[in-house]
Amino acid sequence: MGLSDIAEGVAVTTSQRERGVASVDRTAASLAERLAEYADDLPCGAEAAADLAEAYAAGGSVGDAANEVGLAPTTTAKCLHRLGFEGLTPFSPLQRDVLEDWLDAELSRADALALTDASEREFALAAYVATHDRLSGAAEAVESTLSPGEDAMVAKRDALDATLPESG
Numbered sequence: 001m002g003l004s005d006i007a008e009g010v011a012v013t014t015s016q017r018e019r020g021v022a023s024v025d026r027t028a029a030s031l032a033e034r035l036a037e038y039a040d041d042l043p044c045g046a047e048a049a050a051d052l053a054e055a056y057a058a059g060g061s062v063g064d065a066a067n068e069v070g071l072a073p074t075t076t077a078k079c080l081h082r083l084g085f086e087g088l089t090p091f092s093p094l095q096r097d098v099l100e101d102w103l104d105a106e107l108s109r110a111d112a113l114a115l116t117d118a119s120e121r122e123f124a125l126a127a128y129v130a131t132h133d134r135l136s137g138a139a140e141a142v143e144s145t146l147s148p149g150e151d152a153m154v155a156k157r158d159a160l161d162a163t164l165p166e167s168g
Contacts, residue, residue: 031141034138034141038082038135042082043082044071052083056085063076074125077129078128081134083138083142091122099127102127103127103131
């Protein structure tokens with residue numbers, strides 16, 4: 001039995017409500033120019049931060065983005081975290097609990113390091129991520145600059161429409 005046999009007789013009986021597309025603030029300024037006001041709070045310059053965000057958003061790893069820009073992977077992860085990218089801590093939830101105990105002065109650093117079984121570099125990065133929030137304005141600049149524009153969304157919709165059978 002094929003997919004066409006399974007789908008035979010299936011009909012749409014209601015229509016989906018059109019909710020529109022969320023608007024995106026696209027300004028004429030480049031990402032580096034938009035990040036310039038946050039440069040003092042970033043672990044690298046605004047130009048490097050923009051390049052990192054673009055490289056990482058294009059599907060590269062933290063290491064790939066670091067190599068492309070010429071920064072250390074730890075600095076890259078810190079910068080991407082401040083720019084609003086998620087999931088950059090090297091710690092599991094249990095390790096983050098131990099880190100929180102250390103940050104709350106319930107454990108010594110040596111004990112926390114031993115309990116997490118992390119390297120010095122991993123521990124330092126996890127502590128940075130835990131103690132530094134994302135920069136909301138910078139994250140919004142990255143999101144609005146790197147999100148697909150209307151032309152890209154229309155192209156994706158047209159490509160999807162081309163794969164659907166004609167309804168009649």
